[in-house]
Amino acid sequence: MHMPAHIYFRVGDYAASARSNAIAADTDRVYLRDSGTTGSMYDIIYFAHNLQYLAAADCMQGRFADARQAAEELVVHIGPMFSTNQAMAEPYVPTLIYVLLRFHRWGEILKLPPPDTPSGDNRILAFRPRDSRVRNGPTRDGRNGA
Numbered sequence: 104m105h106m107p108a109h110i111y112f113r114v115g116d117y118a119a120s121a122r123s124n125a126i127a128a129d130t131d132r133v134y135l136r137d138s139g140t141t142g143s144m145y146d147i148i149y150f151a152h153n154l155q156y157l158a159a160a161d162c163m164q165g166r167f168a169d170a171r172q173a174a175e176e177l178v179v180h181i182g183p184m185f186s187t188n189q190a191m192a193e194p195y196v197p198t199l200i201y202v203l204l205r206f207h208r209w210g211e212i213l214k215l216p217p218p219d220t221p222s223g224d225n226r227i228l229a230f231r232p233r234d235s236r237v238r239n240g241p242t243r244d245g246r247n248g249a
Contacts, residue, residue: 104130105153108160117163124157128173142184147191151181155198162205170206174199 105127111120161170
């Protein structure tokens with residue numbers, strides 16, 4: 104269900120990629136619930152990846168609300184797994200920030216609380232957008248100016 108999404112994404116069929124990921128995520132929700140494997144390695148590797156890829160495909164279509172919904176679900180879902188499997192969970196934590204960056208939602212980025220995650224991209228992404236280029240917004244020539 105999910106793997107065709109990689110091909111669709113790479114050939115620019117973002118709608119098909121999003122559909123494939125949405126179906127895969129729906130299927131995984133049922134599997135995780137029925138099998139009692141929420142928080143398992145399967146959950147982190149497959150379900151979380153489906154949501155992350157869904158957010159990316161929605162971003163490429165300009166579908167902010169859908170991308171944000173997938174990203175928020177992912178961040179909430181992956182949060183409890185961070186303490187037990189940081190290396191696998193950490194790459195998913197900044198997904199909402201990526202969506203907000205993609206749609207230039209600078210004010211929303213500035214309102215986000217700092218992440219609970221102690222390292223890597225998550226710290227950089229949490230604090231870098233707070234510099235003057237984001238606070239001041241775009242300049243007349245379209246660049247974010249300092």
